[in-house]
Amino acid sequence: MTAQLDINQLLDQLENGLRRMIEDRQVTDPVVIGIRTGGVWLADVLAKRLGIEGPIGELDISFYRDDFSRIGLNPRVKPSSLPFDTESRDILLIDDVIMSGRTIRAAMNEIFDYGRPASIILATLIDLGARELPIQPDVTGRTLELDANQRVKLRGPDPLRIELQETGH
Numbered sequence: 001m002t003a004q005l006d007i008n009q010l011l012d013q014l015e016n017g018l019r020r021m022i023e024d025r026q027v028t029d030p031v032v033i034g035i036r037t038g039g040v041w042l043a044d045v046l047a048k049r050l051g052i053e054g055p056i057g058e059l060d061i062s063f064y065r066d067d068f069s070r071i072g073l074n075p076r077v078k079p080s081s082l083p084f085d086t087e088s089r090d091i092l093l094i095d096d097v098i099m100s101g102r103t104i105r106a107a108m109n110e111i112f113d114y115g116r117p118a119s120i121i122l123a124t125l126i127d128l129g130a131r132e133l134p135i136q137p138d139v140t141g142r143t144l145e146l147d148a149n150q151r152v153k154l155r156g157p158d159p160l161r162i163e164l165q166e167t168g169h
Contacts, residue, residue, distance in 0.1 A: 005152075005162045010141030014042070014123050015049045017139030018092060021121050022050075027090040030121075033057035033082065035107050038096030038154035042125055045160065046094060057082040064106035080110060087115030096154040096162075098124040101135035125162065126152050 022030065032052055034043030036059060043056045062077045093107060104122060111117060123139040128146060144152060144164075151165045 005142070005164060007160050007162050010125050010162065011042075011045060011049070011160075013141045014046060014125065014139055018046065018050060018121065018123055021138055022092075025090070025119065025121070027119070027121070030090045030092050031057060031084050031086070032092045032094065033059055033107075033111065035093070035095040035103060036060045036078070038125075038156070039094045041154070041157040041160060042096060043092075043094040044157070046092070046123070052092075055083040057084065057086075059107050059110055061103060061106040061110055064110045066102060066106070082111075082114050085115060086111055086117050088118050089115075091117045091120045093120050093122050095122075095124050097126045097128060097152055098122075098135075098137055098140075099128040099130045101131050101133035104135045105133055125154065128152070 030052060031054065032043045032047045034040035034056060040056065040058045047056055058081045060078050060080050091111065093104070095103065098104060108120065111120070121139070122137045124137040125141040127137055127140040127143045129143060146152065149167050151167060153163050153165060155161045155163060
């Protein structure tokens, strides 16, 4: 069984939350970085909605994962692309789902390898709340608690849709 969540409602939540964060923190010239793959799709949509011009950064955190030595290299690894300087910049870091916090930790480690940003605002479409590290999004589209047999998956990029899937376990 697969149920669909309202992607437009979730995107509205993210957009409104990001607008508030940008205003509250008095950020004037942010850059947008998405974590591959779903975070890049979302970053593109949100940058347009927020009127942020310029290229979107794309992170592939495969080499920064803390389980890299255990699980090996994903065969679809592509190089990250940050077509702007991150030093002293305000960054909007976008991902589709946050669970343990490990993907975000890896993404921030990679960003810091490019330069020390002034700030990072983290936005995730879905927060599953199962943290293993003390990392929290600043803005979330929706918080979900899933049963052991459920998964959430962002599909896209055109059209974007978010599915709640039941597995056979």
